[in-house]
Amino acid sequence: GQNIDQPTEMTATEGAIVQINCTYQTSGFNGLFWYQQHAGEAPTFLSYNVLDGLEEKGRFSSFLSRSKGYSYLLLKELQMKDSASYLCAVRMDSNYQLIWGAGTKLIIKP
Amino acid sequence: DVKVTQSSRYLVKRTGEKVFLECVQDMDHENMFWYRQDPGLGLRLIYFSYDVKMKEKGDIPEGYSVSREKKERFSLILESASTNQTSMYLCASRGTGGNQPQHFGDGTRLSIL
Numbered sequence: 001g002q003n004i005d006q007p008t009e010m011t012a013t014e015g016a017i018v019q020i021n022c023t024y025q026t027s028g029f030n031g032l033f034w035y036q037q038h039a040g041e042a043p044t045f046l047s048y049n050v051l052d053g054l055e056e057k058g059r060f061s062s063f064l065s066r067s068k069g070y071s072y073l074l075l076k077e078l079q080m081k082d083s084a085s086y087l088c089a090v091r092m093d094s095n096y097q098l099i100w101g102a103g104t105k106l107i108i109k110p
Numbered sequence: 111d112v113k114v115t116q117s118s119r120y121l122v123k124r125t126g127e128k129v130f131l132e133c134v135q136d137m138d139h140e141n142m143f144w145y146r147q148d149p150g151l152g153l154r155l156i157y158f159s160y161d162v163k164m165k166e167k168g169d170i171p172e173g174y175s176v177s178r179e180k181k182e183r184f185s186l187i188l189e190s191a192s193t194n195q196t197s198m199y200l201c202a203s204r205g206t207g208g209n210q211p212q213h214f215g216d217g218t219r220l221s222i223l
Contacts, residue, residue: 044214097155098155100152
């Protein structure tokens with residue numbers, strides 16, 4: 001079966017750095033997406049990785065290791081507005097579907 | 111910016127009713143999706159469509175059907191609503207190309223009493 005694991009909840013301090021991990025076991029792989037979802041709102045796209053390595057976008061970076069079935073989202077200079085759930089999703093081969101993790105709820109404390 | 115609009119933010123219906131959830135996108139996307147989201151679970155795909163009048167079952171299609179008569183509109187139908195269909199329903203659309211993300215509507219929080 002297909003499986004994606006993320007920690008359920010994490011807590012971090014405003015101004016700090018936090019790393020949210022995602023591990024996956026899927027029968028195919030054709031890219032990994034990270035989304036942010038504030039409570040009661042729609043998920044919004046953050047990043048996409050298909051090759052190994054780090055992709056940086058401002059305060060957010062995402063890393064992928066295909067051989068390890070592992071990705072992380074790195075958030076720097078945390079702000080209170082970063083309090084949200086972060087969803088990891090894998091696109092498998094030759095179809096339009098994404099397999100979704102349950103999400104990591106990130107709580108930022110002053 | 112891509113705009114995906116769902117017809118209702120909140121909806122309350124009764125057991126046994128036929129329920130229609132509507133979704134419209136304005137970016138001429140071929141691909142559209144219906145998910146439900148429940149606490150502690152990932153997004154679960156109900157149905158998706160990759161073209162007008164085309165539909166494919168997702169992971170949990172039982173009790174649901176869909177309609178895509180026009181490219182911009184994708185409707186989810188609960189044939190006979192049951193209490194276990196109380197959930198947040200999210201619609202998404204996506205263009206072609208492997209790196210294209212899905213763009214989501216604001217969701218419909220549906221309660222079946």
